[in-house]
Amino acid sequence: MLSQGVTTLARERPDNNLLRRLSPADYALIAPYLTEDHAAPNELLYSPGDDVQIVHFPCGPALTSYLVANEDGRDVETILVGREGAVGGIVSEGYLPAYTRIVVKFGGPFARLPVARLAAAKLQSKTLRNVFARYADCMLAQMFQSTACNAIHSIEQRTAKWIISAMERTDGNGTVPLTHEQLATLLGVGRSYASRVIQTFKAEGILDTRRGAIMVRAADALKHRSCLCNEAVKGHFEEVLRGVYPTDQAAVG
Secondary structure: OOOOOOEEOOOOOOOOHHHHHOOHHHHHHHHHHOEEEEEOOOOEEEOOOOEOOEEEEEOOOOEEEEEEEOOOOOEEEEEEEOOOOOEOOOOOOOOOEOOOEEEEEEOEEEEEEEHHHHHHHHHHOHHHHHHHHHHHHHHHHHHHHHHHHHHHOOHHHHHHHHHHHHHOOOOOOOEEOOOHHHHHHHHOOOHHHHHHHHHHHHHOOOEEEEOOEEEEOOHHHHHHHOOOHHHHHHHHHHHHOOOOOOOOOOOOO
């Protein structure tokens, strides 16, 4: 769970593009019930079977991931969710069991909203329901694309894709707080394999590393080595919910 010391959010909207996408009237329906907290890396938001009672909105550099456990005990990460969205109770009315583990990958601020409050606000506003339904569609598209990517693209392509995807959800300085072990989990491979791929990219001058982080030295070259899955997801976001996928400026309703 998130750390203690929760505070009610100030009038200014959190640094979350989905919340900033809401119209002033729709945001006013949920603003009194939003709270703010900070989460550290690897903090657990939900385990399989947990009642989903809180919607978590990652803000700024905060990033979450969905992990599915396999029969061999390994976790495989399916999608990343950062300041473009939210996790937990997006379309349901809550109190439904979580299917996957949802963990904090990159620490940072989170806005939180009781699912019951979101459900009540949706009943009052068709446009609010529409925004969250569109976001749910974008999440589903991301899951579909991840499934296809894992099936047809090389480890090198997927490595580049995950780094780009994570980088777009940080402050844009090219430093991604991603360890070799975390990258291996994203790829569904052993740590040694992920390390070999990183070493290849380092030899090509694309990446560098420091303890607990990957530094992108040649973003264009990294994109050239990546598959187009991240671009496909970004394109769908722009078509369905323009301005929400992480860019230099978040859309404000």
